[in-house]
Amino acid sequence: MRDVAIIGVGAHPAGKFEDKRLKDLGREAVWKALGDAGVGAADVQVAYFGNSLGGLLTGQEGIRGQVVLQESGLGGIPVVNVENACASGATALRGAWLEVASGNADMALAVGAEKMFVGDTAKSISALAADSEIELSQMGMQFSAAYAIHPKTNLKGKMKEYGWTPADFAKVVVKNSHNGSLNPYAQHRKPLAEEDVLTSRMIADPLTLYMCSSIADGAAAAIVCPAEDAKRYTDKPPVRIGAIALTSGQYRLAGDTKPDMVAMTAGLAYEAAGVGPEDVDIAEVHDAMAPAELLIYERLGFCGPGEGPRLIDDGVTTIGGRRPVNPSGGLVARGHPVGATGLLQVAELVWQLRGEAGDRQAGNNPKVALTHNQGGLLLGMDSAACTVSILLR
Amino acid sequence: MRDVAIIGVGAHPAGKFEDKRLKDLGREAVWKALGDAGVGAADVQVAYFGNSLGGLLTGQEGIRGQVVLQESGLGGIPVVNVENACASGATALRGAWLEVASGNADMALAVGAEKMFVGDTAKSISALAADSEIELSQMGMQFSAAYAIHPKTNLKGKMKEYGWTPADFAKVVVKNSHNGSLNPYAQHRKPLAEEDVLTSRMIADPLTLYMCSSIADGAAAAIVCPAEDAKRYTDKPPVRIGAIALTSGQYRLAGDTKPDMVAMTAGLAYEAAGVGPEDVDIAEVHDAMAPAELLIYERLGFCGPGEGPRLIDDGVTTIGGRRPVNPSGGLVARGHPVGATGLLQVAELVWQLRGEAGDRQAGNNPKVALTHNQGGLLLGMDSAACTVSILLR
Numbered sequence: 053m054r055d056v057a058i059i060g061v062g063a064h065p066a067g068k069f070e071d072k073r074l075k076d077l078g079r080e081a082v083w084k085a086l087g088d089a090g091v092g093a094a095d096v097q098v099a100y101f102g103n104s105l106g107g108l109l110t111g112q113e114g115i116r117g118q119v120v121l122q123e124s125g126l127g128g129i130p131v132v133n134v135e136n137a138c139a140s141g142a143t144a145l146r147g148a149w150l151e152v153a154s155g156n157a158d159m160a161l162a163v164g165a166e167k168m169f170v171g172d173t174a175k176s177i178s179a180l181a182a183d184s185e186i187e188l189s190q191m192g193m194q195f196s197a198a199y200a201i202h203p204k205t206n207l208k209g210k211m212k213e214y215g216w217t218p219a220d221f222a223k224v225v226v227k228n229s230h231n232g233s234l235n236p237y238a239q240h241r242k243p244l245a246e247e248d249v250l251t252s253r254m255i256a257d258p259l260t261l262y263m264c265s266s267i268a269d270g271a272a273a274a275i276v277c278p279a280e281d282a283k284r285y286t287d288k289p290p291v292r293i294g295a296i297a298l299t300s301g302q303y304r305l306a307g308d309t310k311p312d313m314v315a316m317t318a319g320l321a322y323e324a325a326g327v328g329p330e331d332v333d334i335a336e337v338h339d340a341m342a343p344a345e346l347l348i349y350e351r352l353g354f355c356g357p358g359e360g361p362r363l364i365d366d367g368v369t370t371i372g373g374r375r376p377v378n379p380s381g382g383l384v385a386r387g388h389p390v391g392a393t394g395l396l397q398v399a400e401l402v403w404q405l406r407g408e409a410g411d412r413q414a415g416n417n418p419k420v421a422l423t424h425n426q427g428g429l430l431l432g433m434d435s436a437a438c439t440v441s442i443l444l445r
Numbered sequence: 446m447r448d449v450a451i452i453g454v455g456a457h458p459a460g461k462f463e464d465k466r467l468k469d470l471g472r473e474a475v476w477k478a479l480g481d482a483g484v485g486a487a488d489v490q491v492a493y494f495g496n497s498l499g500g501l502l503t504g505q506e507g508i509r510g511q512v513v514l515q516e517s518g519l520g521g522i523p524v525v526n527v528e529n530a531c532a533s534g535a536t537a538l539r540g541a542w543l544e545v546a547s548g549n550a551d552m553a554l555a556v557g558a559e560k561m562f563v564g565d566t567a568k569s570i571s572a573l574a575a576d577s578e579i580e581l582s583q584m585g586m587q588f589s590a591a592y593a594i595h596p597k598t599n600l601k602g603k604m605k606e607y608g609w610t611p612a613d614f615a616k617v618v619v620k621n622s623h624n625g626s627l628n629p630y631a632q633h634r635k636p637l638a639e640e641d642v643l644t645s646r647m648i649a650d651p652l653t654l655y656m657c658s659s660i661a662d663g664a665a666a667a668i669v670c671p672a673e674d675a676k677r678y679t680d681k682p683p684v685r686i687g688a689i690a691l692t693s694g695q696y697r698l699a700g701d702t703k704p705d706m707v708a709m710t711a712g713l714a715y716e717a718a719g720v721g722p723e724d725v726d727i728a729e730v731h732d733a734m735a736p737a738e739l740l741i742y743e744r745l746g747f748c749g750p751g752e753g754p755r756l757i758d759d760g761v762t763t764i765g766g767r768r769p770v771n772p773s774g775g776l777v778a779r780g781h782p783v784g785a786t787g788l789l790q791v792a793e794l795v796w797q798l799r800g801e802a803g804d805r806q807a808g809n810n811p812k813v814a815l816t817h818n819q820g821g822l823l824l825g826m827d828s829a830a831c832t833v834s835i836l837l838r
Binding site for chain 1: 540
């Protein structure tokens with residue numbers, strides 16, 4: 053398989069854009085990515101389009117990518133519409149990577165776009181991906197409640213085991229909201245203090261409002277080509293894809309000793325890229341709810357069990373730290389337009405690896421970056437889809 | 446890229462199965478494919494899942510494949526959910542093919558499944574893929590009406606140009622309903638006479654009821670591995686994938702001289718597989734409406750402009766003919782469970798190439814097979830997605 057590089061990225065900010073359609077969000081991200089890569093629409097040979105909620109929210113099913121890409125001037129090329137709930141963006145990048153890695157195409161486009169503000173926001177929330185037959189219909193659960201009480205998440209159990217408090221979760225939000233305040237692509241740009249987070253409305257104990265990502269519109273895109281061709285198109289430092297690992301959830305029985313899903317996926321990605329957790333300079337992770345970031349730290353091998361809050365206390369994962377995590381603001385501050393999130397993470401890390409992230413540029417001259425993008429909820433199991441990608445400068 | 450072979454296929458019949466869920470349909474197809482290939486669930490390293498209407502019809506969006514594959518005993522492996530309207534099945538096979546061709550996986554599964562009988566069948570019909578903003582919302586069109594009047598299809602114009610009559614369209618249905626009557630997987634198993642077709646209810650002039658494919662439940666699956674490994678798993682003749690070409694539609698302006706979309710896609714497939722139309726021994730084509738089959742003949746290079754009806758009159762495309770087309774019964778008789786259709790076509794051709802098609806076995810000892818699977822409607826343009834695949838024994 054060929055080495056593949058990302059030569060261009062583009063994004064539409066996350067937020068509420070009532071006058072914009074999915075087509076408008078997607079087109080802006082695509083055109084920015086083309087401009088960033090210094091290539092034209094005619095150079096792109098195949099496109100992967102990630103969107104999760106278009107069918108349920110807008111009735112646009114089946115050919116979402118074609119509808120958006122026609123309006124972006126990319127008609128005619130093969131389009132593969134992909135979905136993996138909140139991991140749809142990373143799944144789109146994986147498809148584009150495989151096209152180029154295999155030699156089937158010499159330039160591929162990955163797009164993630166989501167339009168969630170469609171009038172009835174309750175519909176947007178209940179559309180979030182789970183087994184519609186079990187969690188959604190029979191239990192009437194919504195995502196934040198599910199996260200709080202889900203047996204696999206076992207949040208209360210972890211709090212007891214590790215001695216974590218809501219204040220520990222608030223630390224994640226304080227860090228990420230600070231990062232988001234520096235990010236022109238972020239949905240929430242107000243830096244929050246611990247007290248703001250703890251006194252915000254209780255959503256599902258122990259999760260308060262500011263600990264939860266909110267619904268958003270947004271889009272992002274990336275253009276990939278063989279690493280050896282990158283210099284032909286752009287003078288910017290190419291960012292090589294070291295690995296994109298994807299796994300699906302499994303049923304878990306009591307006493308199950310299979311490794312945690314995030315740890316397992318990260319292990320596959322580290323092995324494929326030939327790096328270890330100690331090599332990761334910067335990461336964007338899937339903090340759909342703030343406590344997740346603390347658990348993800350340990351599952352990615354950034355710290356030992358229960359040590360997440362200390363990483364924040366010690367400043368390790370702040371923008372100026374040794375290993376910044378969620379410099380974009382993460383899902384809780386940058387925003388979580390579902391199908392776009394994985395590619396918003398990638399765009400952020402490409403900017404960081406190139407030193408183009410402006411006020412939120414990591415101070416540690418990052419060379420190895422990691423994204424973790426996860427999605428879908430299945431009862432008694434892991435998430436439906438988990439991806440960990442390694443990007444290298 | 447590596448040569449890839451299909452070593453197993455399986456299907457759930459098309460039809461109305463009110464007591465079965467998408468999970469049940471998919472599981473049956475997957476298990477039959479595993480059995481046919483002589484491999485276990487643990488041998489499969491990655492799965493592509495094609496479904497088009499689950500989000501709109503059942504509310505199951507985002508993680509459809511995981512939900513089905515968990516119940517099939519294939520939890521844990523990477524799942525990529527793909528959509529391309531009526532071409533979702535072929536798009537799933539393309540993904541599985543690329544995984545193995547690239548060397549990223551040594552065994553991949555493609556599944557197509559659709560559950561259309563969900564109570565409100567009007568909903569099923571209006572969910573068929575088009576630009577929801579234009580065709581569906583603003584024009585209130587449904588698919589058969591759109592096919593009849595669509596400027597790109599230009600059916601009335603073709604009738605005038607070629608001197609085709611409704612009786613010519615009925616010939617397609619007579620042939621395909623005969624084939625379907627021999628196929629245990631077919632939805633409609635009653636052989637129809639020309640008069641039955643012409644006197645059936647008018648749906649959208651000139652299309653009568655029996656000229657239109659109807660809604661259906663159904664599923665199909667295929668297992669692929671490197672061609673050189675095929676003998677390790679099964680004694681059945683492996684079927685090599687010669688090519689899977691995919692294109693998307695483009696806007697067309699008056700006087701546009703770009704080649705027709707089907708012809709263009711077929712040209713790409715012929716070139717990649719190193720065969721020409723004259724080499725094709727058998728084909729399954731996308732006769733969503735019966736007249737389409739006649740137009741597809743000429744676009745695939747099976748005959749000259751307007752000569753389609755003569756191919757049927759001369760018996761060329763009947764099961765006993767020189768080049769059988771739609772031996773399964775095609776979409777009008779075998780049935781058209783949207784996301785499953787492309788893989789139902791593939792299953793039929795694998796059986797035909799192996800000589801396992803029973804009463805409907807082609808008499809010409811086929812070695813080169815072609816599928817044409819197309820989907821999605823965009824105003825003033827081609828279809829959203831068109832695929833042509835070549836399978837070789």
